[in-house]
Amino acid sequence: MGRRRPEGGEVPPTTLILDEIEEGISRRQVEVDTAGLDLGEGDFRLVGPLQVVFRFNRSAQTFQVSGQLCCQLIAECCRCLEPVEQELEADLQLLLQRQQLSGDEREAVAEDEDVEILDPGAKQVDLKERLREAVLLDLPMRVYCREDCKGLCPQCGHNLNSGPCTCATGQADLRWAALRDLKLS
Ligand SMILES: [Zn+2]
Ligand SMILES: [Zn+2]
Structure with missing residues (x-):
C-alpha cells in the first residue's frame, strides 16, 4: 500500500494520514519547518526545524497520538540580555477517534481538549495548530546565560x-x- 496523497501534491509533515497508521503501536519521526508554525515575534527565536517523534497506538478507528517535540531556541538572558541558545522540549498528547456523533455527544467531547472526534470518512488530520500550542506552552519563562549571571x-x-x-x-x-x-x- 503506497502513501496516498490527496490530489494536489505533497502532504505537509504536520498532517497525519490516518490510514497510513498501522494497527497497534508504531512510530514516525518528522521535521517541521518552524517558520510555518506562525509562532509570532516573541523574545525568542527557534533555530532549525522542529523535530517531532510521534508514537501511535491504533485500535480500529481510535488513534492514540503522543508526540515529543524538540528544537533549538535562542532567547535573551533575562539578566544580561545576551543571546542564549538552549534546547526546547515539549510534548503533545491527543486521542483521535473516527466516529459518528450526535450534536450533544459532540458538545460533551468538545470540552476535552485532548480528544478530537473526526467524521467516519475523515482521511487526514492537520496537527499544525496543536504543535504550535505545544511549543508555546513549553517556552521557558526565563532564560539565563549561566546560573550565576551577574x-x-x-x-x-x-x-x-x-x-x-x-x-x-x-x-x-x-x-x-x-x-x-x-x-x-
Ligand atoms: Zn546573562
Ligand atoms: Zn556601571
Missing part, C-alpha cells in the same frame, strides 16, 4: 560578567549611608 550594571549598563565597571556602586551606597547617619544625629 547581569548589567544598573547605572552604566556594563555587562558585569566581563568584569566590574567603574561605577563602584558599593562605595556610593556607603557614602549615602554615611550622609543619612549624619542627618539622623
Whole structure:
C-alpha cells in the first residue's frame, strides 16, 4: 500500500494520514519547518526545524497520538540580555477517534481538549495548530546565560560578567549611608 496523497501534491509533515497508521503501536519521526508554525515575534527565536517523534497506538478507528517535540531556541538572558541558545522540549498528547456523533455527544467531547472526534470518512488530520500550542506552552519563562549571571550594571549598563565597571556602586551606597547617619544625629 503506497502513501496516498490527496490530489494536489505533497502532504505537509504536520498532517497525519490516518490510514497510513498501522494497527497497534508504531512510530514516525518528522521535521517541521518552524517558520510555518506562525509562532509570532516573541523574545525568542527557534533555530532549525522542529523535530517531532510521534508514537501511535491504533485500535480500529481510535488513534492514540503522543508526540515529543524538540528544537533549538535562542532567547535573551533575562539578566544580561545576551543571546542564549538552549534546547526546547515539549510534548503533545491527543486521542483521535473516527466516529459518528450526535450534536450533544459532540458538545460533551468538545470540552476535552485532548480528544478530537473526526467524521467516519475523515482521511487526514492537520496537527499544525496543536504543535504550535505545544511549543508555546513549553517556552521557558526565563532564560539565563549561566546560573550565576551577574547581569548589567544598573547605572552604566556594563555587562558585569566581563568584569566590574567603574561605577563602584558599593562605595556610593556607603557614602549615602554615611550622609543619612549624619542627618539622623
Ligand atoms: Zn546573562
Ligand atoms: Zn556601571
